[in-house]
Amino acid sequence: MSNSEKRLGAIVLALSVIFLGYFVLSSYTAYLTELENTEDRLATAKGFLERDTKLAIRDRAELNALAHRSLPRDQSAAQTSYKSWLFTLMEKEVGLQDVKITSDPIRSIGNVYDKHLFQVSSNGSLEQLTEFLYRFYAKESLHRILDLAVKPKGYNFLGITVRIEAIAVTEDLDRESIKAVNVSEQLEYGGLDEYLTLMTNRNIFGSENLEPSFSGDSRIAATVGQSKIVTLTRNPGTNEQQNQSVNFRIESDSLPVGFVATIRDNRLTVRGDNVGEYKVRVSASDTGLPVKTVYREFIVNVAKKPDRVIPPTRPVPPKFDTAQLAFFTSTVQINNHVEVWILRRDIDEMIKLTIGDRVDIGNIAGTIREISQKEMLIVTDSDDTLLIRAGQSLANAENLTVAAERLLERTNP
DSSP: OOHHHHHHHHHHHHHHHHHHHHHHHHHHHHHHHHHHHHHHHHHHHHHHHHHHHHHHHHHHHHHHHHHHHSOOSSHHHHHHHHHHHHHIIIIIIIOOEEEEEEEOOOEEETTTEEEEEEEEEEEEOHHHHHHHHHHHHHBOSSEEEEEEEEEEEETTEEEEEEEEEEEEEOSOOOOOOTTTSOBOSOBTTBSHHHHHHHHHTSOTTSOOOOOOEEEOOSEEEEETTOOEEEEOEEEOOSGGGGGOOEEEEEOGGGOOTTEEEEEETTEEEEEESSSEEEEEEEEEEESSSSOOEEEEEEEEEEEOOOOOOOOOOOOOOOOOOGGGGEEEEEEEEETTEEEEEEEETTTTEEEEEETTOEEEETTEEEEEEEEOSSEEEEEETTSOEEEEETTOBGGGOEEHHHHHHHHHHHHOO
16 A cells, blocks of 8 residues: 555544544534433423422412301202301391392302302391391301392381302312301401491482592692691582591601601691602592592692891880780699780789680780790790790780890891
């Protein structure tokens, strides 16, 4: 064999080895990829299995709980026991008259549960109907009212027709008799007394409960650090709605930092510690059935307190001030509040006032802010603070606001 043939054979052999190695490597890489994909599919399947297992456990627990509250599995026993309980509730406990109960054919829904339908007719008052509905829904059995028809037959005497659906789980699970099923202590709007008040204060043959409304200036101007009060006018609606009341509430999530808003009855009080525009959301809810709620947003513009302008002193013609004949004689503590006694010699009368009361005597017009044993403070209508000591007349009051401003002028020329 020549050298050329040997080199050619070596080249062919090398190419064969390279091709075989590439084939083996490609096959191994594909095998690893398939193995990784299989591992991912198994991990995903495991996750689904764990999820489905948890859902199955949850659903099983729910089904067991529902079966515990459902009618008996035996269809005849279910109809008999439910009719007996319903008749006792309506005629014996509530006192409805002429109670008649019939049942429709039973409908089986798959292999999951049986649906029992009952037609009930009776006569009674609105109060008795309300009590029946309350006790029916307070019983935590798997039942509900599908239809309710009421026909007036006389003053506060109604013909009542009810269509009821009750459920019986068909699986052989533990369950209570309907008499042993739990009874809720109260429903969404409270106890029986609350429902009697709601139902008997409205016309059940009238229109549905309407949303309330309330008015008041949506833009409120206030001063930094000072409270501003806005009175809201409420309107529960028309017809039977006039028997309702409207309650206000501030949505606390709407209050920004540095801004305070409170509401008492229908008086909205706002106060801002910094200059700026603030928003507060207020809701109004009626006492109808069901309760209706509306919302309004108020914009409060808090501005800087204007600079005080001290008017120049002008000569005033002589004028008799009746405050000269009103004397701060003493303070008296009664229970948890303190009274200040002011003797008015001009009318020969002793006036007894406490914090927050209005004073309007001569040149003194304002509101009492503080009372101590020997002093009292009055805030005038012009926002001046007056100090009056025991034994002095009101005319000798010391104006603390003016004194402070003059001292400030002297120290900052």
